[in-house]
Each structure stands twice: as structure tokens, then as C-alpha cells.
Amino acid sequence: MSAPRFDVAVVGGGMVGAVLAVALSRADFSVALVEAERPAPFDDASDYDLRLSAIAPGPRRVLDNLGLWAHVEARRCCAFTGMKVWDAGGGPELFLEHTAVGLPELGHIVENALVVDAAWRALDRVELFCPARMAGLSRDADCARLALDDGRELTAALVVGAEGASSPVRAAAGIPTTGWGYGQRCTVGAVTPARHHRHIAWQRFTQTGPVAFLPLADGRCSLAWHADDALAAELAELDHDAFCARLTEASGGVLGEIERMDSRAAFPLKLLHAERYCDHRVALAGDAAHVLHPMAGQGVNLGLLDVAELVAALEAGRAVGRDAGDTRYLRRYQRARMAENLMMMGATDALKRVYGSSNPLARRLREMAVGAASNLAPIRQLMIHHAVGLSGDGPRLLR
Structure with missing residues (x-):
């Protein structure tokens, strides 16, 4: 045949x-x-x-x-409907919003x-x-x-x-x-912050990589924490409470204290x-x-x-x-x-x-x-x- x-x-x-x-x-x-x-x-x-x-x-x-x-x-x-980007080291912040281009939203998670x-x-x-x-x-x-x-x-x-x-x-x-590889890993998972995300994507740049919160429909956020390999390995060893505390610090407390982190994983960036x-x-x-x-x-x-x-x-x-x-x-x-x-x-x-x-x-x-x-x-x-x-x-x- x-x-x-x-x-x-x-x-x-x-x-x-x-x-x-x-x-x-x-x-x-x-x-x-x-x-x-x-x-x-x-x-x-x-x-x-x-x-x-x-x-x-x-x-x-x-x-x-x-x-x-x-x-x-x-x-x-x-x-x-919005995206806020700022540097942990200070300086101006950038806020992009849907009204600037007449769209009902900037995207969907x-x-x-x-x-x-x-x-x-x-x-x-x-x-x-x-x-x-x-x-x-x-x-x-x-x-x-x-x-x-x-x-x-x-x-x-x-x-x-x-x-x-x-x-x-x-x-x-x-x-x-x-x-090439970046010598970084991205830690992902769903997090529960103290404050609602307000349908904004938040991204704070640090020297070891950006920390991003992407809004989810149930009020939580999807975490994308890009970190140099050494820091990513350190984060992977932290227990739940210690990880949430480090994440609150790394995000500058933009959504308040991180109260809960559900299952997490990390993958290399290239x-x-x-x-x-x-x-x-x-x-x-x-x-x-x-x-x-x-x-x-x-x-x-x-x-x-x-x-x-x-x-x-x-x-x-x-x-x-x-x-x-x-x-x-x-x-x-x-x-x-x-x-x-x-x-x-x-x-x-x-x-x-x-x-x-x-x-x-x-x-x-x-x-x-x-x-x-x-x-x-x-x-x-x-x-x-x-x-x-x-x-x-x-x-x-x-x-």
C-alpha cells in the first residue's frame, strides 16, 4: 500500500x-x-x-x-489592561495602558x-x-x-x-x-498576594533578573522570576514561607506580602x-x-x-x-x-x-x-x- x-x-x-x-x-x-x-x-x-x-x-x-x-x-x-515596569535601583517608572491605543486590553494571560x-x-x-x-x-x-x-x-x-x-x-x-544560555532560570507558579493585581502586569527589574506578576482570573498572579543560576538554586531550596518572604522582598512589596505560593518549577533560559x-x-x-x-x-x-x-x-x-x-x-x-x-x-x-x-x-x-x-x-x-x-x-x- x-x-x-x-x-x-x-x-x-x-x-x-x-x-x-x-x-x-x-x-x-x-x-x-x-x-x-x-x-x-x-x-x-x-x-x-x-x-x-x-x-x-x-x-x-x-x-x-x-x-x-x-x-x-x-x-x-x-x-x-496595563503594564508597569520599574527598576529596583530607582529611577523613572514606565506604565503602559490600554487607553493609549484605544484597545479594551493589552492582552490576555x-x-x-x-x-x-x-x-x-x-x-x-x-x-x-x-x-x-x-x-x-x-x-x-x-x-x-x-x-x-x-x-x-x-x-x-x-x-x-x-x-x-x-x-x-x-x-x-x-x-x-x-x-547561547543566559545562566538564568525562570521560577514559575501561582502566587497569592495580599492585594489584588487590578488587571495589571507588574515587572520589577533587579540585577539578578526581573520579577514579574501576571494577573490570573481568580485574583492570584502567575509568577515569572528570572534569576541567575546561583540565586535560582538557592530559591529552589527554600521552604514555602521563606520563599514567599524572599519574593515579597524581590518584588518590592508592590502587591503587599506574598501570602501563598502554590506548586513551583524552574526552567533554564536561553x-x-x-x-x-x-x-x-x-x-x-x-x-x-x-x-x-x-x-x-x-x-x-x-x-x-x-x-x-x-x-x-x-x-x-x-x-x-x-x-x-x-x-x-x-x-x-x-x-x-x-x-x-x-x-x-x-x-x-x-x-x-x-x-x-x-x-x-x-x-x-x-x-x-x-x-x-x-x-x-x-x-x-x-x-x-x-x-x-x-x-x-x-x-x-x-x-
Whole structure:
């Protein structure tokens, strides 16, 4: 029996991969999705997942246009209307608010698992290969062949690696990466502060990394504490009360005393960028293409923007009779996303280094930059427009 033939085979069924599979199927491409493990159905009665994202209004439109956002919004997510950023060492504060750009909110804090759940419910036009892992990739002139670890094989005009930072598709295609570790870990979990978050995202920069509180629908906050490895190891050894006391101190008591910290975990921080997003019969999306420091909360947003641009490029190719793996249109996707992703990666890397420096000149420069953004409305509006993913014209899924 011959192996099935698809327009696109997506490897990886996480947030970006599953949403991409839905988007391509809704655009009338034949799609296969390869995923090692079917995600568990989202449980509203469970506590908040440790992995959350700040979905900006622009990327949210991708989910909305695919009919996924209604499922997310009906379960649990929390809109935030403002963002306050300040330096533990003093100096001006920066407050960004939704009214500056006429938006009802700056974004929503959403559990990654909830977006995955919404996408998997919408895979009715996608052929699932799950549980299965990619065991091999070969490419001919007119197709790519995926060998799976369960012995099955499938062919497609295009294979998309959307399976994360350690992408097997990227490795099999021989696409090099550039990157480095930051020597930091991010401690995450849900915290209960004495005062309500008021639907504001709070971020205090310290020399060892920023401490961020992201608002949750039940009044708690999702913690993202970026700390140098030595401090992160020290924090991991603290008992509950000692950790809450250290967190109250590190946050400057902005929401009062931290009364409770539920389950917590920590993960290492790094920067990684693929030298190209496409190769013969292969494309990369999401963390398979780019991983950046999470202080600006843009990782998932960039992945959803990848989805919108890749679908648009494949649709443009199909309109002139090209198949989904046509290199000319894959390069159109690469051009559209690489420059913007590199700009965001450069900005977050610079922020990390400037705010992590004790050099007096670096401190003065950041005070001047924050002061300018605080006092000049046009600069503040430009920052918000870019942060929420509304910085310019976009493809169909962003309109």
C-alpha cells in the first residue's frame, strides 16, 4: 500500500504546531499532524498550569479567526489592561495602558494547555499520527518523506518542524542555529498576594533578573522570576514561607506580602535562532525557529505570527499553481518573519543585558530610555502597538 500524500505534514502538536495544523486545514490544504502524545483534555477544576502565555491582541486574532478563541475565553483567561515596569535601583517608572491605543486590553494571560485543547478540538480535517515520533526525514525533488517510529511512512509536499527548541526536523534538515544560555532560570507558579493585581502586569527589574506578576482570573498572579543560576538554586531550596518572604522582598512589596505560593518549577533560559526558516521541502515555526528571553512575554506571540505568515505564503503559492513546498514562497515566509523575530530577540537580549548590568553608564542609559518612554506619548504608543502585535499590516489571519 502506498504511503499517504499530504500538502503539509506538521511535526509537533503543541501550541504553534496544533494551531498551524488547524489553520492550514481551514485553508483547504491536506494536513497531517505528527505528535508523540495526545494532550489530556483541559480540566477546569484543576489548578492553573505552570506554563502560561501573555497573548497579545494581534496574535489573538489568529485564534479568533480560526474559531479557537471563543473556547479559550469561555474557560479561563484573564485580560490585563496595563503594564508597569520599574527598576529596583530607582529611577523613572514606565506604565503602559490600554487607553493609549484605544484597545479594551493589552492582552490576555492564558494557560498554554487551554490553547492546545482548543486547537486539538478543531483538528477534524487533519489526519493525526499520534502517538508517533519522526524517525527519519528524506527529501526528493517533489516531496518529503517522513518515517515514523511506529513503522509508518507518510509523504508531503512540505514538512513543518513545530516541535520546539530541540526540533528533530531542523536537525534532520541540517539547519544550523546560533544561540547561547543566559545562566538564568525562570521560577514559575501561582502566587497569592495580599492585594489584588487590578488587571495589571507588574515587572520589577533587579540585577539578578526581573520579577514579574501576571494577573490570573481568580485574583492570584502567575509568577515569572528570572534569576541567575546561583540565586535560582538557592530559591529552589527554600521552604514555602521563606520563599514567599524572599519574593515579597524581590518584588518590592508592590502587591503587599506574598501570602501563598502554590506548586513551583524552574526552567533554564536561553536564546536560539535558526540560520534559516526554510530548506528544500522543509519549514520551521515557533520555538523550532526562534527562542528568546521570556522577559517581554513574546515567545508564543511570535509563533502565532509565524502561523499567519506561513499560511499566507502557502496560499499565495497555491494561487499561481505552486505546491506547498515551493521554495520561492517559503522564502517569502522567511523574509516576512525573520527580520521581525530578530528585532524582538535583539531587543529582549539588550534589555536583559542592560538591566542586568551594575555599570553606572548602563543604569543611566536605561533611566533615560524609560524616562523618554514615560514622558513622550508617541514613543509610548509605538511601544504598545508593537507589543500587542498591531504594528503594521498583516496577513489574512491577522485582520
